[in-house]
Amino acid sequence: MSVLVFVEGAGGEIKKSSLEAVGYASALAKKINTQAVALVIGNYSDDQINSLGKFGASKVLSCKNDKLSQPLPMPYASVIAEAAKKENADTIILSRSSVVDAIASRLALKLGAGIVTNVVDLPDLSSGFKVKKSIYTGKAFAFYDLTSPKKVITISKNAFSAIEGSGSATVEAFDPQLADSDFKVQIKETQKATGDVLLTEADIVVSGGRGLKGPENWNLVIDLAKALGAATGCSKPVSDLDWRPHHEHVGQTGVKVSPNLYIALGISGAIQHLAGVNSSKVIVVVNKDPEAPFFKAADYGIVGDVFEVVPKLIEAAKALK
Amino acid sequence: MKILVCISNVPDTTSKISFTDNNTKLNTSGIQFIIGPYDEYALSRAIELKEAAGGTVTVLNVGEADTEPTIRKALAIGADDAIRVNAFPKDAFYVASQIAAIAKSENYDLILMGRESIDYNSGLVHGLVGELLGIPSVSPVMKLDVEGGKAVMSREIEGGKEIVEASLPLVAGCQEPIAEWKIPNMRGIMSARTKPLKVVEPASVTDNIKLLNYELPAPKGACKMIDASTPEKLFDLLKNEAKVL
Numbered sequence: 001m002s003v004l005v006f007v008e009g010a011g012g013e014i015k016k017s018s019l020e021a022v023g024y025a026s027a028l029a030k031k032i033n034t035q036a037v038a039l040v041i042g043n044y045s046d047d048q049i050n051s052l053g054k055f056g057a058s059k060v061l062s063c064k065n066d067k068l069s070q071p072l073p074m075p076y077a078s079v080i081a082e083a084a085k086k087e088n089a090d091t092i093i094l095s096r097s098s099v100v101d102a103i104a105s106r107l108a109l110k111l112g113a114g115i116v117t118n119v120v121d122l123p124d125l126s127s128g129f130k131v132k133k134s135i136y137t138g139k140a141f142a143f144y145d146l147t148s149p150k151k152v153i154t155i156s157k158n159a160f161s162a163i164e165g166s167g168s169a170t171v172e173a174f175d176p177q178l179a180d181s182d183f184k185v186q187i188k189e190t191q192k193a194t195g196d197v198l199l200t201e202a203d204i205v206v207s208g209g210r211g212l213k214g215p216e217n218w219n220l221v222i223d224l225a226k227a228l229g230a231a232t233g234c235s236k237p238v239s240d241l242d243w244r245p246h247h248e249h250v251g252q253t254g255v256k257v258s259p260n261l262y263i264a265l266g267i268s269g270a271i272q273h274l275a276g277v278n279s280s281k282v283i284v285v286v287n288k289d290p291e292a293p294f295f296k297a298a299d300y301g302i303v304g305d306v307f308e309v310v311p312k313l314i315e316a317a318k319a320l321k
Numbered sequence: 322m323k324i325l326v327c328i329s330n331v332p333d334t335t336s337k338i339s340f341t342d343n344n345t346k347l348n349t350s351g352i353q354f355i356i357g358p359y360d361e362y363a364l365s366r367a368i369e370l371k372e373a374a375g376g377t378v379t380v381l382n383v384g385e386a387d388t389e390p391t392i393r394k395a396l397a398i399g400a401d402d403a404i405r406v407n408a409f410p411k412d413a414f415y416v417a418s419q420i421a422a423i424a425k426s427e428n429y430d431l432i433l434m435g436r437e438s439i440d441y442n443s444g445l446v447h448g449l450v451g452e453l454l455g456i457p458s459v460s461p462v463m464k465l466d467v468e469g470g471k472a473v474m475s476r477e478i479e480g481g482k483e484i485v486e487a488s489l490p491l492v493a494g495c496q497e498p499i500a501e502w503k504i505p506n507m508r509g510i511m512s513a514r515t516k517p518l519k520v521v522e523p524a525s526v527t528d529n530i531k532l533l534n535y536e537l538p539a540p541k542g543a544c545k546m547i548d549a550s551t552p553e554k555l556f557d558l559l560k561n562e563a564k565v566l
Contacts, residue, residue, distance in 0.1 A: 010479065070483070073448060074457065097479060098436065098444065098461050102494075105413070105448030114529030115414065117443045130533065135441050139338040141536040142441070148529035184457040185487040188473075192481035200479050204565075228566075246463065246498065247477060252334050252439065253358050253497060261565040271335045278538075282563045284555060285544070295544050300558060304549025316553035320566065 002059075003029040004089035006080055007040045007052065008071065008100070014040070014048050016201050017095040019055045019162035024155050025093040026056025027122055037061060039083045039174065041068050041076065046171075053169030055162055061087075061174035067183070070190070071099045074182040077106035082176040084111060084150075096154040097200065104154050113150035120159040134159075137252055137275035156279070157200060158258040199248065202231035204261045205280075207250055209235040209273075211266020211287060211306050215243035220310040221265060227317035233257065235267045251276035266306045269294020286310065322376035322467065324367045325427070327420055327434040327446065328395055329357035329410070330388035334439065340535045347535075356391055359435020361398075363493070365500035366465055367433050368399040374467070376430075377401045383410040383419045389518070397505035397513035408523035413441070415526050417449030422524040424454060429490060431472070436461035436494040447494035457487045460494025 005025035007018040025036040035058035040049060043064055052060050061083055068075060080103065084092055092107065094100045096118055108115035116131050120141065124130040128145040134156055135142045146153075199205065206228065208221040225232045232248060239249035250257055252272040262280035266287060267273060274297050277283065285298040288305050295301045302309055332338070332352045339348040356364065367378045380395040382388050383406040392403045406419045424432060437444035444460070451458030463482065464475035472491050476483045505513070547554050560566040 073451075077452075099478065101437070101444035102448040102458060102460050105417075105445040106452040108414070108445075109449060109452045112529075115445065116530060117413075117445060132536075133441075135535075136332075136338045137439060137442055139538075140340070141538070143533040143536070145531045145533055146529070147531055185459055185485055187483050187485050189484040190478070190481065191483070192478070198480050247479075247481060261559065261563075275334065282559065282565045284559070286552075297541060298544045299542070299563065300547060300555060301544045302547050302549050302552050302555065304552070309549055309552045312552045313555065316556050320556060320560075 001034050002087045002089045003034060003036045003091045003093060004080070004084050004087055005036060005038050005057070005093040007038050008095065009042055009044060009048075010198060010201070012044065014044060014051065015095070016162060017097070017157045020157070020160045021093050021095040021155055022052055022055040022057050023162045024122065024160045028091065028093070031122070031125060035059065037087045037089065038169070039063065039080060041079060049171055050168065053167045054164045056165065056167060057169045060169045060171045062171055063174045063176070065175065065178065067178055070187050071103070072183070072185055072187070073099070073102035073106055074184065075178055076103045077110060078179065078182050079176055080107050081110040083174060090149060091151045091153065094152070094154045096156055100154055104152055108152040111150045111152070112148065113152045114146040114148040115152040116144050116146060117154040118156045119153050120156045122160075134279065137256065138278040139275065156258065158260070158279075197229065197231040199231040199233055199250070199255055199257060202257070202259050204228050204230035204263070205233050205250070205257050205259045206230045206263045206265065207233035207235065207267060208238065208265045209267030210237050217307075218244070220306065220314070223314045224263070224265070224310060224317060227314055230263070235273050264294055265310055267294060268292045269297060322370060322374055322430045323428065324370065324376060324378045324431045324433060325381055325424060325429040326360070326364045326367045326378060326395070326400065327381045327432065328360040328364065328391065329435070329438040329440070330354050330382060330384050330391040331357045331438055331440045334358065339537065344534045344536060354388070354391055356395055357435045357438050359437060359439070359496050361502055362497050362499050363433035363435055363495035364395055364398060364400065365503050366495060367431070368503065369500055370431070370467060379404060381406070381420060381423060383408055383416045383523070385409055392518060393513045394505065396516045396518070397509040398503050399509060400516075402517040402519070404519050404521060406523050407520050411532065412530055413443045413445035413449060414529065417446045417453060418526045419523055420446070420450050421453035423521070424450070431467070431489060432492045433495055436496045444494070447492045451492040454492070456490050456492060458492035458494070459485055459487060461496040462493045463496060463499055465493060465495070465499060
């Protein structure tokens with residue numbers, strides 16, 4: 001028996017959220033006296049693959065196949081299911097993302113497993129297999145008991161810290177047969193912003209709203225983000241107005257983020273925006289309106305004009321280094 | 322083209338969430354229920370596709386009788402007919418099994434729905450339906466066109482997008498900006514009352530997860546204010562008090 005964890009990368013590097021998933025799988029494996037096996041699909045350096053041992057994997061299955069260079073749900077679900085069978089894994093852990101939703105759902109059916117997504121804590125094994133899941137876009141939690149012998153869990157980003165230790169893992173090549181019938185969806189073109197910090201993976205996010213008055217003022221958001229090593233986001237009106245691309249829209253119908261630090265500049269804090277940020281650890285709001293609802297959800301607030309306050313913040317952030 | 326749009330009946334995005342019955346039931350008092358916002362994007366795109374190329378749009382909801390106003394709204398927006406599977410939508414696997422049971426005999430070209438429901442945020446139903454029917458599924462889809470039996474889509478990925486192609490039949494989990502929401506007009510609202518709404522009993526499904534209870538997050542403490550003349554003090558606090566820098 002073992003706990004299998006699926007590891008994803010971005011730009012040749014293993015994602016922080018995947019390291020969190022490895023840490024989660026390893027902590028769960030310890031609770032049930034077994035080992036965590038990590039499955040990596042894609043081409044990663046030996047250093048990257050070996051680092052999985054430091055985060056708690058006892059064994060790494062490395063699957064390198066050019067047909068799997070993009071995360072397509074059907075073949076990925078098949079490969080993970082094969083790995084689960086090979087390793088006799090009853091529980092499979094994945095870090096939640098929109099791509100992983102599509103993979104995990106198919107994986108659960110292939111294994112006849114119960115599935116719970118957006119899990120925020122280790123399972124309680126005192127009676128059954130009880131997990132806590134975030135629901136209503138962060139406004140509440142639900143507890144579920146997974147009653148089937150096989151279980152698939154996707155964990156919410158930044159809910160579980162990845163702690164680097166000194167462990168090491170054995171690495172094994174894994175080369176399962178791929179079925180042509182799994183390649184019915186074809187990727188024709190990928191358009192990806194490169195060099196930026198990924199919004200969903202970032203420890204710090206700086207977002208701007210309509211208070212910035214126009215796309216020409218976005219250097220305030222970008223410069224503060226750069227000085228802090230943060231990703232940039234925006235409110236829905238800003239992406240609706242095409243001031244910023246849609247993939248930066250943070251909120252109920254956009255990207256949900258859960259960074260350690262979320263800084264909102266000139267965003268009033270409509271409930272739909274709050275739904276996308278309410279699982280952030282610390283929230284800072286800069287807004288000239290002291291009545292802005294965002295202050296009620298914030299940990300730190302500055303009532304002031306973003307055009308006066310933010311340049312000072314940028315200078316101070318640069319001086320932090 | 323024959324299109325099925327699966328809609329969820331969910332609390333409006335501005336709802337304050339609370340629970341009753343010892344934290345085992347949603348407190349629905351004062352809550353307005355709506356078509357899931359992502360599902361409504363899917364519905365709007367389905368109607369656009371029908372208007373452009375002909376065909377039918379059927380909406381499907383798994384829910385008890387109290388979801389009928391939401392289904393009627395989907396008919397007012399422009400769906401031709403509706404099916405309600407008469408059951409509480411207890412989890413993603415249950416809902417997907419009901420959808421698949423209906424879709425199996427109907428040969429839909431496209432099965433559209435939102436990328437996730439905004440109540441349970443699981444994001445699983447489209448993938449589950451695809452797997453149950455043995456057909457491809459793509460999510461989250463921001464653009465969808467059909468040409469010569471093929472769907473060409475733009476799928477959002479972290480930090481960008483991809484153009485993907487797949488043959489029909491296909492399941493797609495949709496999100497904005499796939500279409501503009503449509504406001505029902507008076508004629509739509511009137512005709513919705515008489516459009517067919519078929520109620521079917523659920524297929525039996527073996528549970529593999531069980532909902533135990535709900536919990537609300539711990540209340541947020543007061544916001545600490547920093548004077549706008551010395552904003553740099555923020556970083557001292559973030560570093561030494563909140564310890565996030």
